[in-house]
Amino acid sequence: MVMQDQSPKPEIVIMGEASEGALAQARNCRIEAEAMLLMADNHQGYGMPVGGVAVYTDRIAPAGVGFDIGCGNKAVRTDLTLADIKGRLALLADEMYAQLAFGVGQANKTRVEDALFDDPLWQTSPFLRASGDLKATARAQLGSIGAGNHYVNVFADEGERIWVGVHFGSRSLGHAIASHFMKQAGDKPNAMDAAPKTLPVKSALGRDYIACMQLAGRYAYAGRDWACDRVVEILGGEIVEEVHNHHNFAWHEEHDGQNYWVVRKGATPAFPGQRGFVGASMGGVSVILQGVDSAQSRGLYYSTVHGAGRVMSRSAAAGRRRRVKRQATRKDGRVVNVTEWVQSGGQVDFPSVQKELARQGIILRGSGADEAPEVYKDLDKVLEAHAGTVEVLHRLRPLIVCMAA
Incomplete structure (x- = not known):
């Protein structure tokens, strides 16, 4: 189902439904964007709604990409089946929680080396060169999970094959980059309802932001790679298939013969044949999907949801x-x-949530009331709104869920 918001400029494309708060933010983004779209998991964010896609010709909005640059999902299928680990789920969950770092500001318990720390950009970028100990902080945090809705999960698919899925981004590195360039662009701190400011992509600030954003994207990919590798090692298996995407990022893409900067905030790229891992709530079924070619998917600039989407704020829940x-x-x-x-x-009565997850056989480590299943939409209903633009390849039911306490 597609709704259209009638406004003085070309309409905002709305998949499914949109709250008035998310729609108001979308209208603000539409002031400078060539096109503005809301995926069906949309909800209010900071400046730009989560589940939003803003399309620009020669500008870019740091507030559109957001604070967690390169936040995204990675899922890997292992050579294991449920029978291989079924009797060890609680012990495996304990080991995962002990070896991985969860929480605000936490450093990884294992030092992770990566070539991105040798990138000349650390010295040539005016921002990074003046950023003090940011590189050291980034090095220490690489592969750590963070807090909020970030997680490391173990799933079984319809064939009882074991998957590992992770969701997190660029940690303090991305937050520092976003904060600096949002300020330079003229955004007010934590402005919920102000129109996101943009930078010309050919300006010195615009070029520096894009370079730093792309470095943060590499950082997020490297962290998720390490976390998946480590969990599969704990499970005692090997990786046989990978699915990996950002959903807080800006891409330079060609659509209908024209080049655009497509900012997706809480939205996943879904070009024809491109696969994505979309997580549900801690008690719901997640999916592996792929984009399909259709007039509707072209109209979405080949974008889809990144999750189920919140229906309750953290403060209301907890x-x-x-x-x-x-x-x-x-x-x-x-x-x-x-x-x-x-x-x-x-x-949210979180003790009751914990009991219900245990009844379903889901092993939970960490988390809290603000991430309970009832604070999210139903992923299947969200995906129904995107029928004809994506197809579901696998359904993943949760076995182990690890999040920051």
């Missing part, structure tokens, strides 16, 4: 933590000022 100051009387009778953290109630 509640909010706030500082509360009060006075307390010590044992010696003195009255002192103390500060405590108070958690307000959220809408």
